Amino acid sequence: MEEEEKGGSFHFVNTFCRPLFNGTWASLKNELGPFTPCFTEIVVLGTACLVMVVLSALRIRLICSSGHGIDPRRKKMKLRHPFLHLLALVCSIHCAIVPLLQLSARISLQDFGGDMPLAPFEIYSIVSTSIAWLTVTVTYALELAHCYVPKGHWYLRFALLFMLAGQLSKLRFVLLLLERYDGYFFYLFVSFIAAQAIQGGLAIFYYPDLVPQPGYDDVAADSSSVSITGAGDDYVLLSSGEGGGGGGGGGENICPERRSNIVSRLLFMWMTPLMSSGYKRPIKNDDVWQLDEWDRSEVNARMFEQRWREEREKAAGNPSLLRTFVRCFGFRFMLGGFCKLFNDASQFTGPVFLNLLLKSMQNNEPAWKGYLYSCAIFVAMMIGVIGEGQYFQTVMRVAFHLRAVLIAAIFGKSMALSHTAREKVSTGFITNLISSDVESLQQVCQNLHLLWSAPLRILVAIVLLYRELGYASLVGLLLLVLTIPSQALIVRKVQLLTKGVLQRTDKRIGLTTEVLKSMDIVKCYAWEESFSAKIQAIREDELSWLRSSVYLMALNFLILNVVPVLVSVVTFGVYALNHTLTPASAFTSIALFGVLRYPLITFPQLINQVILAKVSLARVQEMLVGQEGQLDPPLPSDPSKPAVTIKNGNFAWDVKALHCTLKDINLEIPAGQLVAIVGSTGQGKSSLVSAMLGEIPSVPQGVDLVKIHGSVAYVSQISWIFNATVRENVLFGLPFHPQRYAEAIRVSALEEDLEQLPGGDLTEIGERGVNVSGGQKQRISIARAVFANADVYIFDDPLSALDSHVARQVFDLCIKGTLADKTRVLVTNQLHFLPHVDSIVVVYEGRIVEAGTYERLRSSGGAHWAKLMEKAGSLDSEEEDGPQKDEGRTEGGSPATAKGKGQKEQIQSLPETTSTAPNSGGGGGGGGGRKRGGTALVQEEEREMGIVRRAVVGRYISAMGGFFVITFLILSYVFIEISRVGSSLWLTKWSGAGARALHSAFYYIGVYAVISLCQVLFQFSKQFQVVIGSLRATKRLHEGMLGSVLFVPMSFFHTNPLGRIMNRFSKDVADMDRSIATALNLSLTGIFQLSSTFLLIGVLTPYTLICFIPLLAVFCMVYLYFQSTAREVKRLDSITRSPVYAQFSEALNGLATIRAYRAHSRLSRASAQAVDTNVRFTLVNMSANRWLSIRLEFLGGLMILVTGVFAVMDNAHAEDKSAAAPQIGLVLSYALSITSLMTMTLRLASMAENSLNAVERVGTYIDLKPEAERVIPNHRPSSDWPFQGAILFDNVWMRYREDLPPVLKGLTIAVKPTEKIGVVGRTGAGKSSLFNALFRIVELSSGRILIDGSDISQFGVADLRKALSIIPQSPVLFSGTIRFNLDPFDEHKDRDLWEALERAHLKEVISRSENGLDTVVKDSGDNFSVGQRQLLSLARALLRRSKILVLDEATASVDVGTDALIQKTIREEFKNCTMLTIAHRINTIVDSDRILVMDDGKALEYDTPIRLLKKEDGAFASLVKSTGSANAQYLYGVATGDVDIQQQMTGQANGVEQKWAHEAAVAQRWIRATKWALGMTLSASHNDLQQMASGVQDESEIPLLMSVHEAAGTLRRVLRGEHNEALREELQRSGVSEQRWWTTLFRLVEGLAGLARGLKLRYVDHLDNPAGNGGPTEQRNSEWQYLTLAVETRDT
Secondary structure (H helix, E strand, O other), X not given: OOHHHOOHHHHHHHHHHOOOOOOOHHHOOOOOHHHHHHHHHHHHHHHXXXXXXXXXXXXXXHHHOXXXXXXXXXXXXXXXXOHHXXXXXXXXXXXXXXXXXXXXXXXXXXXXXXXXXXXXXXXXXHHHHHHHHHHHHHHHHHHHHOOEOOOOHHHHHHHHHHHHHHHHHHHHHHHHOHHHOOHHHHHHHHHHHHHHHHHHHXXXXXXXXXXXXXXXXXXXXXXXXXXXXXXXXXXXXXOOOOOOHHHOOOXXXXXXXXXXXXXXXXXXXXXXHHHHHHHHOOOOHHHOOEOOHHHOHHHHHHHHHHHHHHHHHHOOOOOOHHHHHHHHHHHHHHHHHHHHHHHHHHHHHHHHHHHHHHHHHHOOOOXXXXXXXXXXXHHHHHHHHHHHHHHHHHHHHHHHHHHHHHHHHHHHHHHXXXXXXXXXXXXXXXXXXXHHHHHHHHHHHHHOXXXXXXXXXXXXXXXXXXXXXXXXXHHHHHHHHXXXXXXXXXXXXXXXXXXXXXXXXXXXXXXXXXXHXXXXXXXXXXXXXXXXXXXXXXXXXXXXXXXXXXXXXXXXXXXXXXXXXHHHHHHHHHHHHHOOOOXXXXXXXXXXXXXXXXXXXXXXXXXHHXXXXXXXXXXXXXXXOOOEOOOOOOEOOOOOOOOEEEEEEEEOOOOOOOOOOEEEEEEEEOOOOEXXXXXXXXXXXXXXXXXXXXXXXXXXXXXXXXXXXXXXXXXXXXXXXOOEEHXXXXXXXXXXXXXXXXXXXXXXXXXXXXXXXXXHHHOEEOHHHOOOOHHHHHHHHHHHHHHHOOOEEEEEOHHHHOOHHHHHHHHHHHHHHHOOOOEEEEEOOOHHHHHHOOEEEEEEOOEEEEEEOHHHHHHHOOHHHHHHHHHHOOHHHHHHHOXXXXXXXOOOOOOOOOOOOOOOOOOOXXXXXXXXXXXXXXXXXXXXXXXXXXXXXXXXXXXXXXXXXXXXXXXXXXXXXXXXXXXXXXXXXXXXXXXXXXXXXXXHHHHXXXXXXXXXXXXXXXXHHHHHXXXXXXXXXXXXXHHHHHHHHHHHHHHHHHHHHOOOOOHHHHXXXXXXXXXXXXXXXXXXXXXXXXXXXXXXXXXXXXXXXXHHHHHHOOHHHHHHHHHHHHHHHHHHHHHHHHHHHHHHXXXXXXXXXXXXXXXXXXHHHHHHOOOHHHHHHHHHHHHHHHHHHHHHHHXXXXXXXXXXXXXXXXXXXXXXXXXXXXXXXXXXXXXXXXXXXXXXXHXXXXXXXXXXXXXXXXXXXXXXXXXXXXXXXXXXXXOOOOOOOOOOOOOOOOOOOOEEEEEEEEXXXXXXXXXXXXXXXXXXXXXXXXXXXXXXXXXXXXXXXXXXXXXXXXXXXXXXXXEHHHOOHHHHHHOEEEEOOOOOOOOEEHHHHHOOOOXXXXXXXXXXXXXXXXXXXXXXXXXXXXXXXXXXXXXXXXXXXXXXHHXXXXXXOOOEEEEEXXXXXXXXXXXXXHHHHHXXXXXXXXXEEEOOOXXXXXXXXXXXXXXXXXXXXXXXXXXXXXXXXXXXXXXXXXXXXXXXXXXXXXXXXXXXXXXXXXXXXHHHHHHHHHHXXXXXXXXXXXXXXXXXXXXXXXXXXXXXXXXOOOHHHHHHHHHHHHHHHHHHHHHOOOOHHHHHHHHHHHOOOHHHHHHHHHXXXXXXXXXXXXXXXXXXXXXXXXXXXXXXXXXXXXXXXXXXXXXXXXXX
């Protein structure tokens, strides 16, 4: 042979490969010819075998050395279900045996006849293949028999895929020469390929379910759930320490971006060190840099505030928030647009150079031009990638700057809103603003450049298409234009629907916040199901709007997916009618259609984002332009001037109301005086304080009626405590001064409490002070005021929450002692303090009716003062003894111990709560909390680490509909890709036929159209199944989370801030509603498109797969390298959002306190620090995505370059180069999409995984362990249980957690039926734990509690709690109606509700409202006084008619008269009930049947009051003595029966009832006056109708007028009282309030009268009745006189 004559190395190749130059392989039209089998076996498969052996050896070494070190990925695991692993093992054994069978049978790939021996390359290939598969077999066997190591599992997977790619390239040649092989070889080879294909599929899709290996001690941290330090909720609302910029952490490690060189910034190399750290171990807070100066929220917020102020001044009345954004961030935003131009230009280089490349092939031009064009595509792509990276980095930085400044602006505005404006925006609205609306604006900012970029790309694509296809492209353009009207229609509709969705989201979040904030009450009343149903009803309404919106968006998305397909069909069809379709025109057009596809898909999404953003922008602007309260800085302190001055003040909570809340207020408080403000409940005491603080608007508005000289400190009636340590609550952001701090603690009587707390003053207080008592919370608030060292102190009845002797101590040491030289305003219901004040102000019905010193009022006071002192009873005699010695002072009652207990036991568990309903007290302490040098109650927010678990994906799939839905979706994706590739292959055949086509153009067009139509139909089915499934999933997941959270133990709410919980219900639910389905849909679309692209390229140019597999491996390595960091950073980003929401929630709850202290700047700094902490992770996440994009795009460009080079090589060796052009054009057109497709797919996959964090976080709450069963079907109590009310605590032991000491220790007491028990004891003594045990808020450790002989543990908690009633110390009302607050289950009739209100002395108050039982209750019942709220709580208990009633100092927050009224009602209405009462004031329980004195979880004393008082050294007797000798004598008289406390209460209560009766009489007079005025008006209208009926010309109108005439007559008789009896009977029978019915009738009559007057005027005009004859004008004047008289009568 000619080749055998060549020597040297080529001779070796000939000998080793032994090619047959005249054989079958030489007939292959490729560049290798007869060397094809040798090249395939040695270069392709040999390399694959070598890679497989090396990687299998590494995997084996890793398995054998696992378990060492601390890397959790090297843990020894066991396969839970080894079936698929066994299948892989069998397949690998088969693959190892097949080559040996080929060797033994001497079957040659080279020689088809079988006459020649195997060539050397074949022997080498067979042996190396068998060895490679043997190593794989050993690897599988070790994983099955020894252990499975999660780390390095991709080693073997990559090797399997690489080998499969090589075998597929060999399979193509075998199929081409199939007829030359015998059947035995073919079937053997096919089985060999099939076994490898199975393993390849397992390598891609199979991830084994693992369990820890038995007996293996895993020393590493569990990768599934790790609590982080310093990154989650490591925040305090206010910190007294120095706040570092940038959110803390990271020391002085500033973001290096601005200090990097140009190459590092362009390629994001400055991110590499952090990416490396994230790959080695999970990223933590300290790994991430602090923000640079230009990224800090405070810097940007100051700039925005200045620009916004300038905008409001320039455009008075119509400022534009958008213009302000442009002025703040416009330059940087436009710079990003300049970078985007490079990216957009690079999108068209591919199609342009592809066109040149295909034309060069068609024209048989030199091959170097093809290589040049391929390189040009690569270079242009790299330029575009760099431009894209800088574009996204710039605009996304602008986006998070925008988010930061908006949060700061909304936070600051919420602090400054006036009361009127505040009523218009709920807490849910504000939370939704920062969780949804700001996020929406941030997202649209990132994509806003597409508004010009997408149309520009569409236009350029159309121009290039016109160059290729001529007028046919204009037909496609026309089709695109025709879609615009439908787009506009959909956009408008979606905009309206989106607004509706957001409104309902606000409502849902607001109600959810209210419920979760008051979960202790909800649980005690067993109202979980009711509130769950109400929230779900709102959610259903929200989802109905969302469903309509999402359907329209899906239709929009479908249209834009279908349009490119239809455009290509129509365009090619029109073009083919008059021209011959060439490969250059066809595939250049296909590439251009691909470029056209992206802007067409993203543009409608952008339009939707813009719609959302427009709505959100309007909502934010509405918030920012809201009316602000008067927050002027206080005037300088001047001792010579009054400290507080109000002149001629009129104030109203509702400025539109007819009556002012406060009227004719004239008040001067001299500097340095102590002034007491007294009055009955609801008379305006707290409103007067609010007026001083500027919280209540003046009438007329804008008039400055209040002047305060000096700084202000404020202690509210309901104490405000935030989630921080005791010290931080006292400091309130001020610098720490040890002496001043110690003095504040001392005079607030907190020293002993701090000794009892586990961490002293560094003990963390839970959100809303859940782990301290009501008295402790109030004294912390007092200490905060003292430490503030203000000039003016305003106390809104803080002493009511304290024991009498503790209140006396605080009054003497603090108010009269340390603050003696300060101006003090004290609102109080404890009148025994009045002799010690300088001046007294009496408030009645919003007016200051009396004022003066105690002596003057006592000697010459008016009727109101006299009534107050009558109600005070003997309380004022307490003054005689002055300050009492503190004998073991404890909150709530007893001395610490009796004699003989010299050593005071330290409380080892966290203190329990006594301020509201029973709760788990300190049960949440510890447990993974953050350290503050003391003890932590609130736990760190847990975060998952590692890849999103399959259980999360499985949960979402199951919520979507399960196996059927996901199977349908996968089949839809598969068929879509089959149709897509099929249409491309058909286009290849069509364009290749050219002028030699065997069929007409209509034939090719028809087939192409049918295939494309199939693609459209599959798109339609897939899109709507995704939408339906996603809505189903988000509904089920929200239901599951809500159902889980409402039924968890109370300890969960004490260890998790409300902001954290609400983050799940707002942000995470919003993500599930809007993001997850889109991200998963797009990522799966990308995956299937990528798979079909690689499959097509691999089939047509198989050798490219050999290069693709390593590049794909690098792709995956880079992605995994990136995802290790991105996953954790995304989770940290989600976690650090919680503090932002939590701070909002806490700040809004304490708004009055913050405003009084003028602490806005401190709060703003704390908020900015929390935002910066979150922004740090946002910046890293954003930059990491750019880092990934640069590298992936580079690898994708290499793939395109490789594909182009191989395509040019194939064409260079082809005999007919023009005939090969269609196939090469198809390959290159698909290859051009690889870069963007792979980058987009991996980015979308990352986005989908990150978006599943929402499902993961929601799933965490769904999986919370619930409390005990609510209903036990076989153990339900009877409907009348408990029928007696006997209670037995039998050796009860209880602890809040297993790791905490018991709080009840062998408690054994018996309560007889209808017995009244008073419970006293120090803080931590076990009082509330007693109630917790009774309500089963906390389960017993041992012992039992019997009610009427039945063990309560045998019943469900819902059945138990519904049988009990509680009246808490701090009343809780929910937004809704009176009816809903009394009867959320709708179990009672209206007459029962009215009866309960009447017995609670609230009927007259509620009936005065025109809506009666449907009277609106605002957030937290803010439109009712504290006393009225407490009476409503009493009405709840009355409505239940329970035999057991628990009272937790139910009258601590009301005045003496209302207290007497409530006590009287309780004694009368519950005289047949068993009552347990926790008491701070001994007067309220001294007449109980027995007194229980608790200490250290035990019953220290338990007997009748008189017997306990006779024990002079007893704890209860000591407590009574500590109240003062006069009061002690009074209490002794009550206990012995010498003093009739019932008679005293009756007298005091009658006074309150008389006052309310007077108010009702005034209301009745108003009704009568209104009836008279309306009757007169109706009479005039009646006469008018008669006159008009007589003058009507058209007889057809007479019946109508007569009907109106008769109706008017009937109504007139009703108003005259002619049908009163019949009406009263009917109203009573229907259970309708008579006053409510009259109010509704008046509205009807007014409307009828107005219609009559309008009708009269119409006929007057018709009859040309002159206006000046005294008719209409005179009548209107008369009506005005009637109405004026009615108003005057009401005022009287």
